Amino acid sequence: MSTLAGAFRRYPVVAAAILVGLLGLPLWALGLPVAVQWLYSGLGLVVAGIEVVGMIRRMRQGAFGVDLLAIMAIIATILVGEYVATLVIVLMLSGGAALEDYAAGRAQRELNALLERAPQIAHLLRDGSSDVEDVPATLVQIGDVLLVRPAEIVPVDAELVSASAAFDESSLTGESLPVERRTGDPVLSGSINGQAAATVRATALAADSQYQQIVALVAEAAASKAPVVRLADRYAVPFTAVALLIGGIAWVVSGDPVRFAEVLVVATPCPLLLAAPVAFMGGMSRAARNGIIVKGGGVLEKLARARTVVFDKTGTLTYGAPTIARVAPEAPFSADQLLTLAASAEQYSSHVLAASVIAAADKRDLTLLRTDSATEVPAHGVTARFDGREVVVGKLSFVAEHAPDAYPADLAGGELAIYLAVDGRFAGCVVASDQVRDNARATVQALDRLGVHESVMLTGDARPTANHIARLVGITRVRADCLPVDKVDAVRAIRERPVIMVGDGVNDAPVLAVADVGIAMGAKGSTAASESADAVILLDDLSRAARAVSIGRDTVRIALQSIWLGMAMSLALMVVAAFGLIPATIGALLQELVDLATILNALRAIGGRRDTRARRAAARVQTAAQPVPTR
Structure with missing residues (x-):
């Protein structure tokens, strides 16, 4: 009940239309149609007055929407005595605005999320x-x-x-x-x-430190976002002009002002008001089923028009966790022997990479050795003894103190080597790296097929690492060694817009906020990144970014189809009404059929069948890719 009361307080015109409509039913049953007419017409005049004030305010700001036609339709139905049509138009007008407001509402809690984590x-x-x-x-x-x-x-x-x-x-x-x-x-x-x-x-000081600067960047970027123009408003001027032209001609030719009112009754802007919000709500529902939370219909519209996608590297294009890439032993050791010694010694290390080495040994089903003794030098390495052998594991400089023949490994971008020495001789190294996501390249290609032809990678990593990852996933434009402010400046400088930014982590919060559409990998990402974004991928699946663009394109296409369908049907009815063949009462009923057709078509944006077909196709591809079992 409290939720319903809150909705009524937020949308008082909707509440008033429903209550007045219900109040009219017993009056009608008591045989008081005049009272019902005055009640419904009075509500219509009040709403028309409210809309006039709003229309004047918006026109002063240089915006023009469907307000004029809605106002004239309400007044026309009152003049011709179609008070039921008046109530329906008021309900559709206020209900459409409420639906659009709900679909376009965006959470604004990113600053709170950042401040909660701030030291x-x-x-x-x-x-x-x-x-x-x-x-x-x-x-x-x-x-x-x-x-x-x-x-x-670290606090400062x-x-x-x-x-x-x-x-x-x-x-x-x-x-x-x-x-x-x-x-x-x-x-x-x-x-x-x-x-x-x-x-x-x-x-x-705390106020001048790096983390607090990130908070300030998010605030500035979020505040600088331009409001989204309602999709229906783009068609309001020509639709209104055509309706007035047809009504005016009918009035002049027939000499009967009722013709003008009858035309406007079937020209009510309900298809324009309802098509986009219903389609966008359907698209948002479809996105949610696919593990994507979209914060408003305007986000889907920008996704549909996107021309550039920008990726963060760590945790987005890569998995964000170091893993063992390869083992490079020196004779006479094998790879398994070297990894066994490294993991056995790393059991006594607090270094973050120790867990990766131990996990790699466990994956190979290697049995770790029991140590006679072990000593760790923090941030340098571990010295351990196994069955009389001394094993040293750690940085090159640390290992070289025990094995002068140690030499640096040939590392690719983003790799880190853990060196080993056994009894004073260099034994090889274990190389760790942050692996590229399996579907990263396929995601970039899918976005290109969807019309997002420009791809950029922004990262705080060094350029060799960035270039290496970019080549693997098919990204041609790279900017490395970026701090959060550099990423914000880079996104602002992109000319091919709208721009999608896909990222993860607190460092991506400002750039997610300043991009036209920020998409956060929310499965493992920080709360700040998720709250700064326009869309959040709940699953740890980069391909959902391309799915979001696809859903946006489908949603806008269906919304436009619904708008054109409604306008075409209304135009046909206007022409018929201009000849006096549709009385106002019948016109109001026919207009509701137009609204119903518009809504049913817009509901296709929910896309249940399309998603089912996509899942079945993906399952067939996965099944075909699996090896055939042999005896």
């Missing part, structure tokens, strides 16, 4: 002592020494005081691999500390 507390070390005092991050001054505990967020921009530490900066720069920092290196606010506590010295 609130800092652990202050007083005068170089070990005593820790918790203070609000906003009170931290430049030069203050702070303790950042394991897995905590700072420089590292500890000898070394590893930080996860993926939410800021998009780099999926942990970044090693040494004494004096800069540490960004919003980055996450690794497994060991670190000491940092503040170099900026």
Whole structure:
């Protein structure tokens, strides 16, 4: 009941039309048709007055919609005594506006999501002592020494005081691999500390730090978005002009002003008012069934017209988690032997890549060795002994101290090597990388077939990594070494618009907000990215970005078909009414049939059959791709 009451308060004209309509029924039953006429006509005049005020306001802003024709249709039905038609037009007018408002409503909670994650507390070390005092991050001054505990967020921009530490900066720069920092290196606010506590010295106030700048960018980008023009308004001027022309000619030729009213009765703009909102709501429902939350009908319209798609790399084109790409052993070790030794030693490491090495060994069903002893040097590596053999695992510089013959691996972009030495001799390396999604290239190709011919990749990674990934997925335009502000500037500079941005993580929140259509990979992405976006992919499936564009194109096509269908049927009725062959009462009923046909056609945007056929086709392709079992 509270939800219904809230809807009535939000749409008072709809509520009034329903209540007045219900009130008229007992009056009619009591044999008081005059009272019903005055009641319905009075409501029509009130609504017409409201629409006149709104029309004047919009015309001052340079906008012209279907308001004039709606007002004239209401007045015309009142003049010819078709008060039931008056009520129907009022209900359709206000109901269509409510549907459109509901379909176009967009959540505006991105700033709240960012602020909830923003660092609130800092652990202050007083005068170089070990005593820790918790203070609000906003009170931290430049030069203050702070303790950042394991897995905590760095509260302000700072420089590292500890000898070394590893930080996860993926939410800021998009780099999926942990970044090693040494004494004096800069540490960004919003980055996450690794497994060991670190000491940092503040170099900026909270308000001037990297994370808070991201918050400000989201606010600026979201506020700069232009409002979406209603699809129906594009056809309002010619439709209104044609209706008035036909009605005026009928009046002049016949000399009867009733002809003019009869024409306007069948020329009510209900098809224009209802076709687009109903189609867009159907498209949004279809998108939701496909794991895509679309925040408004205007988003579907922009998706349908998109010309450029921009991708983030980490977590979007790639899986966002480092995995073992290959094992490069030195004689006499085999790949399995080297991986077994690496995983056995990494059991005693807190480094983030240790889990990837152990998982790779487990995937190969390798049995890990029991150690006699193990020692970890944080951020450098592990020294362990197995059955009298000394195994050293870690960075090249660390391993080279024990094995002078160690040499750097030949790495592709985005790769990181874990080196091994056994009994003072170099044994090889294990290479980790962030793998490209299996369907990334197919998604780019699908978008190209849908008319989105320009593709761009923006990433915080180095250019060799970015170029390598771009070649794999078929993207030709690349911008690397990007901070969030660089991504925003790059998207704003693109000329081929509308622009779709597909991203994930807090660092993508500003650029998702400034793009014409921001699509967030919400399955693993941050809340801030999801709230900044116009559409959120709930499944960890990049191909849904192309599905969203396809749904947008289908929805707009059906909406336009419905609009043209309604206008064509109304035009035919107007011509017939101009000859006096359709009385106003019959015209109102026929107009409702036009509305029904328009709505039924617009409901095709729900697309149940199309999605079923698509799923069956995908299943057939998947079945055909599976190997045939042999005996």
